[in-house]
Amino acid sequence: MKSDENDQSSVVWFLTGMRGLFSLPAFILMLSFVGFCSLTAQAGIPPEQVVFMTGMVWALPAKVILVSSMMSGASLAAAFLAVSLSSVRLMPMVAALIPELRTSKTPTWLLLFLSHFVAITAWVFAMEKVQAVPRDRRVAFFAGFGITLVVANMVLVGVVYHFVADFPPIVAGCLFFLTPIYFLASIWHSARHPVVHIALLIGLVAGPLFYWLMPEFDILLAGVGGGTLAWALERFWRRRREIGA
Amino acid sequence: MTWQDGWWAYAFIAIAGWLATDIWRWLGVIAGNRLRDDSEALNWVRAVATALVAAVIAKLVLYPTGVLEQSPLWLRLGAVAIGASAFFLLGRKPAIGIATTIAALAAGLWWLGF
Numbered sequence: 150m151k152s153d154e155n156d157q158s159s160v161v162w163f164l165t166g167m168r169g170l171f172s173l174p175a176f177i178l179m180l181s182f183v184g185f186c187s188l189t190a191q192a193g194i195p196p197e198q199v200v201f202m203t204g205m206v207w208a209l210p211a212k213v214i215l216v217s218s219m220m221s222g223a224s225l226a227a228a229f230l231a232v233s234l235s236s237v238r239l240m241p242m243v244a245a246l247i248p249e250l251r252t253s254k255t256p257t258w259l260l261l262f263l264s265h266f267v268a269i270t271a272w273v274f275a276m277e278k279v280q281a282v283p284r285d286r287r288v289a290f291f292a293g294f295g296i297t298l299v300v301a302n303m304v305l306v307g308v309v310y311h312f313v314a315d316f317p318p319i320v321a322g323c324l325f326f327l328t329p330i331y332f333l334a335s336i337w338h339s340a341r342h343p344v345v346h347i348a349l350l351i352g353l354v355a356g357p358l359f360y361w362l363m364p365e366f367d368i369l370l371a372g373v374g375g376g377t378l379a380w381a382l383e384r385f386w387r388r389r390r391e392i393g394a
Numbered sequence: 395m396t397w398q399d400g401w402w403a404y405a406f407i408a409i410a411g412w413l414a415t416d417i418w419r420w421l422g423v424i425a426g427n428r429l430r431d432d433s434e435a436l437n438w439v440r441a442v443a444t445a446l447v448a449a450v451i452a453k454l455v456l457y458p459t460g461v462l463e464q465s466p467l468w469l470r471l472g473a474v475a476i477g478a479s480a481f482f483l484l485g486r487k488p489a490i491g492i493a494t495t496i497a498a499l500a501a502g503l504w505w506l507g508f
Binding site for chain 2: 177210211267272319349
């Protein structure tokens, strides 16, 4: 009887997660996918491959890099390396999210499966919303949101691909700009730890700085270097406050 | 063989796309499973993850592709600055910051004859 109630409650939280499809971040992501469609249509990649890519890769920056590798005729090894380097950031993102999602009983295989649905939008959304979800329902909630978002965008890409040929330039430009601005506003808004604000500001400066210094590894270096600096600064201030208090 | 050829395109996407991204997600699960949610190590991971995303944001704004590639940098930075001011002055609501930035960008693009 008890287990029945639990199952039911998981279904309810899964459905609550699904409803996340009708949220500002999901809407902005879908607009970004419309932008991605126009990029792939211009690149001449057939729609079936774009849908396949959306489901398999999911992370939008990684797909943009994959498409540009395909267009430039890069070898498989070169494309693999470029996409891998751009995706290293997924590791700390997932590592930061997992302790928020799991309970001591969550099986690892389930987390491995669900990690596929992590990309920036789902990460930002989940880091913000799981706080209001009971801990033992967070996996169900994230599964509902993550899986729905991927499937919805695969459908969207398959349908929209045929209509994106010529957007007015202002619309195309604004669609592109929505993504970074949404990330910026929602990370600042949802941060619950002071270190996040510091890391965000340092990362914004470190990104272009390392792009200028070492363009091959810029994101990685900006993340590890900038993140470590932010962490050290916040820790230093925290210690001093504790001593002062 | 080029990427347009049927099955090869899918194999290419699976290896260079799916495997190249999911490896990091799996490593993230393994690392995250060892982190306690109040530990200093998680605080560091959180800082690194945020700085990485921030670097991606900065690159998208400074080095956009498509239509915005031809737009002046001052317009993009100006739109972000106007949006950030609105965000901080009007109650820190993401929707306000986003709408203001996009409106400023659209107005600028229109004024420049895009």
